[in-house]
Amino acid sequence: MDDSITRTLQTSVSPPASSWVRFLRSYGPTPNNASLFDEYVSAALAKAKVAPIRLNSPQLSNILERVSSGVPGSVLIAGTAGDGKTYHCRSLWSELGGEDRVWSDPEPIKKQSIDGGRIAIFVKDLSELSDEQGDEALSMLERSVLGEEDKEFLVLAANHGQILERLRSLGNRQGRSHPLRKLIQDAFLQSGSQHERLAVFDLSKTAHRHSLEESLDAVSRHPAWSNCLSCSLDMDGRVCPISENRRRLLGENDGRRMAKRLGDLVEIARYNGAHLPVRDLLALSANMILGHPTAREGLMSCSDIVRIQEAGSVENGSIYGNVFGANLPRRRTLSRPVFRVLTGFGIGEETSNxxxxxxxYGTDDSKLSDAFARLVASDAFYGATQSYLAAQRRYLEGDEGARLDEGASAFLKRMESQRQRLFFTLPETEPDFRFWDLTAFRFAGDYLETVAALVQRKAIAESARARLARGLNRIMSGLLLENTDKIFVASSGGFTHSKVSVLCDSELPARKVSGGLGMAIKLDEITGQPRIDITVVFGASDEVSLLLSPIRFEFLCRVAEGALPASFSNECLEDLMAFKARLLRQAELFRSGLELDGEPLPDDGTLYLNFIEIEHNGHGFSRPIAVRVGI
Structure with a gap:
């Protein structure tokens, strides 16, 4: 850039969106992002003079409806840190006519009169109360829930473990088991379990994809971005990485592909048991747009843009790396649950040939050149940049040292960034380049399709069912069976956890038949995960079930395909072996019942066994063999 232009930019007034970007920056994963706490939002907004980041909250309308209905009893707003408990309390306070001035007072317990002569007592955070205040609030909650108090009711915000521990402690000091503890614990563990006088709103149960979409939209579609339209830092051939990242997040040219792929990752994480609070999702959204490793604390402000453009390092602020915290020090990345979860997918490290x-080889191989031009070279900012092409040439055409570990590190690092970019940009119409192959969960797409089919009460894909059946057969027998139409429940004759089991205890259809025998794949109503149900006895009502988390699903599919990476722990195998042991136990109990009810069999020293044998095509079958013993 010409020096005169640089000086003009540096001495001109602040870019038009600088106040908004500075405010958004405080939402990012900085070492001290206090503005993410609801208590500090109002002050930060007043200083920045921008509109607040607003998230639509379905739970807020439900809470307001409950309080306004006049139904007696109290309200518990529960969740983990960062789920927005205080935000919901403050919003409800405002909806009921409470004054902001009163809410800002340091007093942790506040009262608000509402229609019908009732009084709402607000506790915006149970952890802020002293032991004496906490006991008083919980006693008030007990009287309200048990029907001893109708005029006053409690609106209480608390973490799950916090309120359960307080109730346990209070009960111990009173020499009893507190009557609310089990009631609230059941409400946390069992969705839909509610007491008529205690409405529990668990914010941690909010769907992750929905929360992510809300956060991304609230940040990327904020009205303050309109100021960027007149910014000289993003016109006349200059590229502002902040604006470029926002445009890609909006995804107006590709149907919001990046947001959808990110939503898929968050859903897989949820089914694996991870919980991502709204606070972390907002930090992720801000980091995706503002991240750059050379900026202060890894987050750009408008004052950084000229320097970044001058240095030619716009590509280092790629939104595709920022998703995984590539702009942050490793310690800060690992300190945030959202980045720990997303980096756990291995995107950037996982790949395919x-x-x-x-x-x-895309630039030189005639068979790949069209795909390279379409998928890599078409992205001039974060794809085939001049620095990437130069590193590629050095790797391919340089001396031997350029291809050794140290010499190749620069290009290999760029390849890692490209894999991250391709995960979010590869179209579904590219059969030769599957974007899920760039993750540790290569069958995650099949998992999500299976869940969607079960939710809609449709049949799951036959390919998914076949892989699950083949994977089960290989794990339970330890043999490379190809069968997908039947399930072999195998044993080694005694030790159920043996890795190789050639004795067929039960041979079942891979699809439920009349009488209930066989395998079915259903949706678990509590967890929302797929579930394998197997009945080993014709006409029996008892099923042996195995919940399919994404990890277990991936494990079975990888085994079915004949390859299992060493990164998988033994936990999945142990879970499957325990499942097999339960199947064997159910069959054994049935046979024991037959022996008691039926005619005793003659004991002539003959032992009848079914051995699993394999044909040339890999399909197994059971061959009965009679063994004479004791002769």
Whole structure:
């Protein structure tokens, strides 16, 4: 850039969106992002003079409806840190006519009169109360829930473990088991379990994809971005990485592909048991747009843009790396649950031969050149940049040292960034380059499709069912069976956890038949996960079930395909072996019942066994063999 232009930009007035960007920056994963706490939002907004980031909250309308209905009893707003408990309390306070001035007072317990002569007592955070205040609030909650108090009711915000521990402690000091503890614990563990006089709103149960979409939209579609339209830092051939990242997040040219893929990752994480609070999702949204490793604390402000453009390092602020905290020190990345969860997918490290071949040889191989131009070279900012192409040439055409570990590190690092970008940009119409191959969960797409089919009460894909059946057969027998139409429940004759089991205890259809025998794949109503149900006895009502988390689903599918990476722990195998042991136990109990009820069999020293044998095509079958013993 010409020096005169640089000086003009540096001495001109602040860019038009600088106040908004500075405010958004405080939402990012900075070492001290106090503005993410609801208590500090109002002050920060007044200083920045921008509109607040607003999230639509379905729970807020439900809470307001409950309080306004006049139904006696209290309200518990529960969740983990960062779920927005205080935000919901403050919003409800305002909806009921409470004054902001009163809410800002340091007093932790506040009262508000509402229609019908009732009084709402607000406790915006149970942890702020002293032991004496906490006991008083919980006693008030007990009287309200048990029907001893109708005029006053409590609106209480608390973490799950916090309120359960307080109730346990209070009960112990009173020499009893507190009557509300089990009631509230059941409400946390069992969705829909509610007491008529205690409305529990668990914010941690909010769907992650919905929360993510709300956060991304609230940040990327904030009205203050309109100021960027007149910013000289993003016109006349200059590229502002902040504006570029926002445009890609909006996804107006690709149907919001990046937001959808990110939503898929968050859903897989949820089914694996991870919980991402709204606070973290907002931090992720801000980091995606503002992240750059050379900026202060890894987050850009408008004052950084000229320097970044001058240094030619716009590509280092790629939104595709910012998703995984590539702009942050490793310690800060690992301190945030959202980045720990997302980096756990291995995106950037995982790959396929086809994709790496494209990235390395795409410019020279005539068979790959069209795909390279379409998928890599078409992105001039974060794809085939001049620095990427130069590193690629050095890797391919340089001396031997350029391809050794140290010499190749620069290009390999760029390949990692390209894999991250391709995960979010590869179209579904590219059969040779599957974006899920760039993750540790290569069958995650099949998992989400299976869940969607079960939710809609449709049949799951036959390919998914076949892989699950083949994976089960291989794990339970330890043999490379290809059967997908039947399930072999195998044993080794005694030790159920043996890795190789050639004795067929039960041979079942891989699809439920009349009488209930066989395997069915259903949706678990509590967890929302798929579930394998197997009945080993014709006409029996008892089923042996196995919940399919994404990890277990991936494990079975990888085994079915004949390859299992060492990164998988033994936990999945142990879970499957325990499942097999329960199947064997159910069959054993049935046979024991037959022996008691039926005619005793003659004991002539003959032992009848069914051995699993394998045909040339890999399909197994059971062969009965009679063994004479004791002769």
């Amino acid at each position: 086809a994709i790496d071949g494209l990235l390395v």
